[in-house]
Amino acid sequence: xxxxxxxxxxxxxxxxxxxxxxxxxxxxxxxxxxxxxxxxxxxxxxxxxxxxxxxxxxxxxxxxxxxxxxxxxxxxxxxxxxxxxxxxxxxxxxxxxxxxxxxxxxxxxxxxxxxxxxxxxxxxxxxxxxxxxxxxxxxxxxxxxxxxxxxxxxxxxxxxxxxxxxxxxxxxxxxxxxxxxxxxxxxxxxxxxxxxxxxxxxxxxxxxxxxxxxxxxxxxxxxxxxxxxxxxxxxxxxxxxxxxxxxxxxxxxxxxxxxxxxxxxxxxxxxxxxxxxxxxxxxxxxxxxxxxxxxxxxxxxxxxxxxxxxxxx
Amino acid sequence: xxxxxxxxxxxxxxxxxxxxxxxxxxxxxxxxxxxxxxxxxxxxxxxxxxxxxxxxxxxxxxxxxxxxxxxxxxxxxxxxxxxxxxxxxxxxxxxxxxxxxxxxxxxxxxxxxxxxxxxxxxxxxxxxxxxxxxxxxxxxxxxxxxxxxxxxxxxxxxxxxxxxxxxxxxxxxxxxxxxxxxxxxxxxxxxxxxxxxxxxxxxxxxxxxxxxxxxxxxxxxxxxxxxxxxxxxxxxxxxxxxxxxxxxxxxxxxxxxxxxxxxxxxxxxxxxxxxxxxxxxxxxxxxxxxxxxxxxxxxxxxxxxxxxxxxxxxxxxxxxxxxxxxxxxxxxxxxxxxxxxxxxxxxxxxxxxxxxxxxxxxxxxxxxxxxxxxxxxxxxxxxxxxxxxxxxxxxxxxxxxxxxxxxxxxxxxxxxxxxxxxxxxxxxxxxxxxxxxxxxxxxxxxxxxxxxxxxxxxxxxxxxxxxxxxxxxxxxxxxxxxxxxxxxxxxxxxxxxxxxxxxxxxxxxxx
Ligand SMILES: Nc1ncnc2c1ncn2[C@@H]1O[C@H](COP(=O)(O)OP(=O)(O)OP(=O)(O)O)[C@@H](O)[C@H]1O
Ligand SMILES: [Mg+2]
Numbered sequence: 060x061x062x063x064x065x066x067x068x069x070x071x072x073x074x075x076x077x078x079x080x081x082x083x084x085x086x087x088x089x090x091x092x093x094x095x096x097x098x099x100x101x102x103x104x105x106x107x108x109x110x111x112x113x114x115x116x117x118x119x120x121x122x123x124x125x126x127x128x129x130x131x132x133x134x135x136x137x138x139x140x141x142x143x144x145x146x147x148x149x150x151x152x153x154x155x156x157x158x159x160x161x162x163x164x165x166x167x168x169x170x171x172x173x174x175x176x177x178x179x180x181x182x183x184x185x186x187x188x189x190x191x192x193x194x195x196x197x198x199x200x201x202x203x204x205x206x207x208x209x210x211x212x213x214x215x216x217x218x219x220x221x222x223x224x225x226x227x228x229x230x231x232x233x234x235x236x237x238x239x240x241x242x243x244x245x246x247x248x249x250x251x252x253x254x255x256x257x258x259x260x261x262x263x264x265x266x267x268x269x270x271x272x273x274x275x276x277x278x279x280x281x282x283x284x285x286x287x288x289x290x291x292x293x294x295x296x297x298x299x300x301x302x303x304x305x306x307x308x309x310x311x312x313x314x315x316x317x318x319x320x321x322x323x324x325x326x327x328x329x330x331x332x333x334x335x336x337x338x339x340x341x342x343x344x345x346x347x348x349x350x351x352x353x354x355x356x357x358x359x360x361x362x363x364x365x366x367x368x369x370x371x372x
Numbered sequence: 373x374x375x376x377x378x379x380x381x382x383x384x385x386x387x388x389x390x391x392x393x394x395x396x397x398x399x400x401x402x403x404x405x406x407x408x409x410x411x412x413x414x415x416x417x418x419x420x421x422x423x424x425x426x427x428x429x430x431x432x433x434x435x436x437x438x439x440x441x442x443x444x445x446x447x448x449x450x451x452x453x454x455x456x457x458x459x460x461x462x463x464x465x466x467x468x469x470x471x472x473x474x475x476x477x478x479x480x481x482x483x484x485x486x487x488x489x490x491x492x493x494x495x496x497x498x499x500x501x502x503x504x505x506x507x508x509x510x511x512x513x514x515x516x517x518x519x520x521x522x523x524x525x526x527x528x529x530x531x532x533x534x535x536x537x538x539x540x541x542x543x544x545x546x547x548x549x550x551x552x553x554x555x556x557x558x559x560x561x562x563x564x565x566x567x568x569x570x571x572x573x574x575x576x577x578x579x580x581x582x583x584x585x586x587x588x589x590x591x592x593x594x595x596x597x598x599x600x601x602x603x604x605x606x607x608x609x610x611x612x613x614x615x616x617x618x619x620x621x622x623x624x625x626x627x628x629x630x631x632x633x634x635x636x637x638x639x640x641x642x643x644x645x646x647x648x649x650x651x652x653x654x655x656x657x658x659x660x661x662x663x664x665x666x667x668x669x670x671x672x673x674x675x676x677x678x679x680x681x682x683x684x685x686x687x688x689x690x691x692x693x694x695x696x697x698x699x700x701x702x703x704x705x706x707x708x709x710x711x712x713x714x715x716x717x718x719x720x721x722x723x724x725x726x727x728x729x730x731x732x733x734x735x736x737x738x739x740x741x742x743x744x745x746x747x748x749x750x751x752x753x754x755x756x757x758x759x760x761x762x763x764x765x766x767x768x769x770x771x772x773x774x775x776x777x778x779x780x781x782x783x784x785x786x787x788x789x790x791x792x793x794x795x796x797x798x799x800x801x802x803x804x805x806x807x808x809x810x811x812x813x814x815x816x817x818x819x820x821x822x823x824x825x826x827x828x829x830x831x832x833x834x835x836x837x838x839x840x841x842x843x844x845x846x847x848x849x850x851x852x853x854x855x856x857x858x859x860x861x862x863x864x865x866x867x868x869x870x871x872x873x874x875x876x877x878x879x880x881x882x883x
Contacts, residue, residue, distance in 0.1 A: 236467070236475060236478060239466065240471075243465055243466050244462070244464045246462055247472075247475075248475065249426070250424075250426070250446050251477075251531075252445070252446050252449075253447070
């Protein structure tokens with residue numbers, strides 16, 4: 060067996076997949092919930108960045124993980140609220156507003172990194188706290204499975220719980236029903252007395268909530284510092300993930316798992332003698348291929364089923 | 373009489389400059405059924421949207437139970453007891469009927485969770501209470517349009533409004549369902565409710581209304597007791613001339629068959645046989661009317677002929693050539709034009725302009741385009757001609773379709789299809805939602821089309837329309853052709869009824 064194959068078949072690889080998947084899954088849930096309400100949120104990059112930065116700095120200065128967590132969440136939600144304000148209140152195009160916010164988030168976090176850590180690249184001079192790893196009692200002693208599933212950062216388990224939370228919000232609460240209705244036919248929602256903009260705002264705030272966790276994990280779990288633009292396009296890959304997952308909880312989870320696997324694979328391949336530029340291309344290449352295959356299939360399926368009446372009448 | 377609603381001096385100008393309501397004043401008396409009629413684009417829907425808080429007028433006042441109200445959104449209207457059934461159905465396509473039913477007033481379980489069982493329960497209950505059968509846990513997008521309209525009506529009834537607005541609620545209902553609805557409305561009236569009812573079917577209006585308001589050109593023409601007006605009077609007030617309800621004369625001679633449908637059967641995904649061995653021919657200069665209660669296979673038959681659906685068995689020939697496996701575009705090129713029954717779903721792309729909608733079937737042909745360039749000058753001219761010829765009420769040919777009134781959207785579809793190069797016209801509910809004046813106009817156009825030697829397949833839920841235009845009539849029931857009548861002038865709607873309901877069957881017509 061080649062060394063690469065051997066390492067891919069090892070439990071460590073499975074462990075790495077979950078690790079890499081965590082921020083993608085949070086971001087994907089953020090994209091999915093706003094998409095459900097009919098707004099495309101491409102500001103997850105920015106949301107994750109401000110949360111990651113805020114978490115690191117607050118933890119370094121307060122020494123409290125709880126305060127850092129809250130601060131990070133608030134930062135992410137504020138950014139989402141700004142998006143909501145620009146889009147829903149000032150009627151700006153949501154894509155343009157999100158691009159502006161992404162650039163703003165990137166710029167301000169670099170600027171503040173320089174202020175707080177006297178470095179334009181990372182905050183490594185600050186002593187950030189990290190979220191703890193959890194060893195799950197019974198599971199940890201199961202061979203192989205235990206090695207894959209146990210010992211992760213608490214936020215990795217949080218991401219799995221977030222999938223359940225997303226499911227519950229969307230399918231089991233009146234808010235979720237309204238979010239779906241607003242996304243499918245805003246006029247219909249309005250005609251039964253629902254405040255469409257308010258529902259869209261709630262969905263965006265929830266999007267900020269999920270995204271913030273992704274950012275916190277990146278800086279305070281995956282590593283223990285903030286680095287400029289450390290999200291590295293995850294907010295955009297999340298859009299591909301949700302499209303693939305059909306915005307549904309399980310679908311989004313499975314698609315995240317797929318992208319997590321590809322990313323982990325890229326990390327493993329990087330250890331071989333292959334140009335690193337090519338290796339870092341792999342996840343994006345797979346994104347494009349997967350989306351292309353998916354859309355062709357979706358179209359075929361549609362062509363086979365022309366009986367379905369068109370959406371809203 | 374006590375007035376529940378007083379509308380005074382409403383002026384509504386849309387952002388694009390269209391004056392849709394001008395100095396509109398009308399009183400709605402409590403405990404009455406008040407009908408509003410008027411030409412397409414007269415401003416009926418706009419007035420209702422003002423009353424329901426969807427749109428705000430520039431001038432004027434609305435009083436509800438004697439108090440001045442200032443509605444900012446439908447939410448405010450619902451709060452004070454106003455409900456509305458919309459002309460273009462307001463349902464979320466991916467939600468189930470039950471979910472649509474409770475949307476906005478969701479039953480809860482444990483204070484925060486949606487109680488879906490309860491939602492099913494109440495949906496079943498309203499459906500039984502009001503005698504409208506609907507599946508409770510199917511997604512709206514999987515339901516035929518007739519059932520969707522039932523859901524829309526039940527949704528409004530369920531909310532128990534004191535003042536209920538119904539904007540063309542009967543468009544997609546069968547005659548039996550209309551009877552059920554009317555009984556419900558009378559019942560509501562007897563229980564102290566007030567109803568505003570909009571329809572283009574003057575017969576319905578006469579049947580149900582206590583008072584009638586006629587609108588024309590954004591203004592109120594008159595409001596009268598229903599007993600003071602006949603159907604002809606109403607039509608005259610609406611369009612300013614007499615309308616003919618007479619049958620058209622039969623064609624002088626008919627030619628060879630253009631469309632031949634042979635032994636078509638169709639079994640759907642759920643293994644239900646929706647069409648069973650359907651065969652017929654339509655000849656040059658012939659209008660073949662298909663009578664039947666909606667939902668007996670008509671929609672599937674139309675889709676199969678136009679290539680939108682594949683038949684399970686049988687074949688269709690256009691001028692002797694089989695259409696098996698061909699795409700809708702190729703089939704159209706062979707000479708078929710199609711006015712679809714669901715105008716918003718299949719007829720138009722409503723977020724684009726009239727011009728674009730007029731050329732969707734011909735944009736790739738000269739002179740509409742050359743090589744890869746659209747010739748907009750020609751397209752605009754072409755569109756202006758259609759707008760004039762079909763009397764479409766619009767600001768310009770560049771207006772987006774969604775800002776037209778419902779009936780005018782229907783005219784856009786009719787204009788495109790009649791102006792396409794065709795020899796066979798599939799006309800499904802061609803005058804649905806169109807006012808009496810324009811209906812007469814469309815009927816004349818269909819007659820001209822026929823006299824030009826074309827074959828027309830007319831599918832309509834309106835028996836009067838079928839009887840007025842058809843050269844020959846076939847009746848469909850439960851996916852089968854159960855009767856054929858060649859001597860149309862001799863038969864009446866009453867005569868067709870038993871066949872449509874499956875009570876009677878002509879042996880010879882089958883197979
Ligand atoms: N959202 C809109 N924006 C601009 N113009 C509009 C809009 N809605 C309606 N109009 C215009 O206002 C006029 C009145 O339309 P309205 O829908 O009230 O007519 P209607 O009487 O209900 O007609 P129909 O019988 O065809 O439904 C029409 O000329 C229409 O084109
Ligand atoms: Mg209308």
